Amino acid sequence: MKKTTTRLADGRELIYYDARDDAVRDAVDRRPLEPVATAAEIRHDRLLGDSVAIASHRQGRTYHPPADECPLCPSRDGRLSEIPAADYDVVVFENRFPSLAGDSGRCEVVCFTSDHDASFADLTDGHAALVLEAWTDRTAELSQLPGVQQVFCFENRGAEIGVTLGHPHGQIYAYPFTTPRTQRMLDTLAAHRQRTGGNLFDELLAEERADGRRIILDGDHWTAFVPYAAHWPYEVHLYPKRRVPDLLALDDEARTEFPQIYLEVLRRFDRIFVGRGGGKGGAEGTGAAPTPYIAAWHQAPVHAADRAEFALHLELFTIRRTPGKLKFLAGSESGMNVFINDVPPEAAAERLREVASES
Structure with a gap:
């Protein structure tokens, strides 16, 4: 470079x-x-x-x-x-x-x-x-x-x-501050460590891999899965298997594999609505634009005392829940930050496995 x-x-x-x-x-x-x-x-x-x-x-x-x-x-x-x-x-x-x-x-x-x-x-x-x-x-x-x-x-x-x-x-x-979402993760992480002595990120990833129902891709160095308590209709979290606090700490092997895993997940996002609600001709089969999404890297705060306990990960989600229908943040979500997900995470994971690229 x-x-x-x-x-x-x-x-x-x-x-x-x-x-x-x-x-x-x-x-x-x-x-x-x-x-x-x-x-x-x-x-x-x-x-x-x-x-x-x-x-x-x-x-x-x-x-x-x-x-x-x-x-x-x-x-x-x-x-x-x-x-x-x-x-x-x-x-x-x-x-x-x-x-x-x-x-x-x-x-x-x-x-x-x-x-x-x-x-x-x-x-x-x-x-x-x-x-x-x-x-x-x-x-x-x-x-x-x-x-x-x-x-x-x-x-x-x-x-x-x-x-x-x-x-x-x-x-x-x-x-110029630690964001509320990250601070909440840090607080939960610290409370879990004090209570059990373990790392909550490591345990959640191990549990998802052991369960298997929500796994989308499991590479040598990265795992992509729909979380157990997914907030959004189609939501995928991508974790390196070796816990690191930020992008700088990724090793060469994880950097090499990341594009293969991430690009495949993105391409599946563009196919999840194909064939549902119309013929071919667009991401939904209706000539509509490809799946809208937000992809967000979560990194440890720069000066956090316990940043080594944080797990770098990427969260990818779409607000589209079915062809032609969006997941709007209504009263419960916007007013009280309590999400209501219409798509069971296991069903979302199954759909994302169905649309895998042909080898």
Whole structure:
């Protein structure tokens, strides 16, 4: 991998990650941009004990542009975009409309490929491995920034999820606090360790593998499964078999196998609704867009005292529960954070096994 760092016209950092060591990245951003002005602010909710990012400047962010005006495509044919080069492998840059900025953290955009019409599932094993290297490198760099407490790499895909740019991309948030979800995991982990002396992550993974009914894929170094208490209609957790706290701690064998496992899971997500509700012609057999999803890396907080006890894992889920129907967060979920799942996890796992790629 070759890493090349440059600056956009408004001063934001941009980084090229190339598979070829001889790649030359000398294109200059020629857009007449003013320096980015943000109004990001973190406010603490004293009653719930969590934090809210107030970012009014995001009201003006780019919203569903036509494909020929996509800001994440390369700059070519006289059109200038966020990426000055005429082509690229993987690119990371500071978000022009960040939810977190300055003392309140940092937000970055990760462009997985220059192909506007592709998806992560379309990547080769080698290209997906390059994205993993980019995630790992940014985790290392962002973890060193003053005030950063947690690094979160994730992808939102699909208009149903709320994605406003169709180009295949993800984001990285560097939070100035430990997120509520992670803190809850840490608290539960600590309570279990005090009560039993064991590691709850290790036990849950061992129990899922022993049960077997919810296992999707079981490789040499990774296991993918639908969790026993899945919140979402189709939800898969992907764990390395050797517990590590973050992406930096993965060994070479786990890095090599990850693209094979993850890409297969993503491709199954794009097939789970095929043949249900219509003929061929789209991910659902109805000409609809491929399965919308959120893919979220869970890493240990940077400065947590017990971070070695945390287990790096990826959680992938879709809000689609059946062809043409979405799982909306209604009163119980939104108002009380009590999820109601219409799809039994065992049935979801069986469906995800049914749609395995042909060997």
